[in-house]
Amino acid sequence: MTHSTVIRRRPNRPLLLDLFACAGAIGTGYHRAGFDVHGVDIVNRPNNPFRLTVADALDHLASLIDTGEIGRYAFVHASPPCQDKCALTVGTNRSRGWGGTHTDLVAPTRALLERTGLPxxxxxxxxxxxxxxxxxxxxxxxxxxxxxxxNFELGHWSADRPRHKAHRGRVRGWRHGEFHDGPYVAAYGNGGGKPTVSELQAAMGITWTDVREELTEAVPPAFGEWLGRSFLACTMEAAA
Structure with a gap:
């Protein structure tokens, strides 16, 4: 199933395929950088501001490859589910059952992306x-x-690593029975000290969804904009 929302598009913009798109947060960043965006997610996401195909992302990508329709795209972004091996579900938390039912999709995602031949x-x-x-x-x-x-793995292109800035303080919330204040909010979960939806929206730079799950799963649009601008600069340099 595909649904679309009317958004302003400019001619001659490269087309990006956003796999595991959720509410389109990182896709919004790529759009700001200069791409048109098609998203794919297994869940219908009415808040996603771009054309969205509701399907298994890897099945859809395989179909695009097999039919040759992948040739419409200039670039692919993939955010496969991370619950299997992210920092929140390894070590002690793994022993508590966190992440135990999730499948690691990174390797099959990479294998299909390599088949596309696209960056x-x-x-x-x-x-x-x-x-x-x-x-x-x-x-x-x-x-x-x-x-x-x-963290981002770049396939068939490269960019200079930006300098990591020192953090200004702690993430606000409870740690081991003690509350700590700080300039950052914890964009995950629902426990004590977690931000409100409006605080999450402001902290992440996301205004078009008020669904907590979509906000806590989102990659900030600023990250996508940085990646998109870096890729477009890379291609311009290669063409010069």
């Missing part, structure tokens, strides 16, 4: 996900109210 990005949080950490971005680099470290 791509695979995104994962800190943890044990088996990706190259070609680029690591942090909310502090963009003046956001979250830290939100995210």
């Amino acid at each position: 791509y990005v695979i995104e994962q949080p800190n943890g044990r996900a088996e990706i190259r950490k070609d680029i690591t971005l942090c909310g502090e680099m963009f003046g956001l109210g979250v830290i939100r470290h995210r």
Whole structure:
């Protein structure tokens, strides 16, 4: 199933395929950088501001490859589910059952992306996900109210690693029975000290969804804009 929302588009913009798109947060960043965006997610996401195909992302990608329709796209971004090996579900938390029912989709995602022959990005949080950490971005680099470290493997292109900025303080919330204040909110879960929806929206730079799950799963648009601008600059240099 595909649904679309009317958004302003400009001619001659490269087309990006956003796999595991959720509410279109990182896609919004790529759009700001200069791409048109088609999203794919297994769940219908009415808040996603772009054309969205509701399907299994890897099945849809395989179909695009088999039919040749992948040739419409200039770039692919993939954020496969991270619960299996992210920092929140390894170690002690794993022993409590966190992440135990999730499947690691990084390897099959990469295999299909390689078949496309297109430049791509695979995104994962800190943890044990088996990706190259070609680029690591942090909310502090963009003046956001979250830290939100995210790692990115770049396929068939490269970019200079940005300098990581020192954090201004702690993440607000309870730790081991003690409350700590700080300039950042914890963009995950629902426990004590977690931000309100409006605080999450402000901290992440996301205004078009008020669904907590979509906000806590989101990659800040600023990250996508940085990646998109870096890729377009890379292609312009190659063409010069």
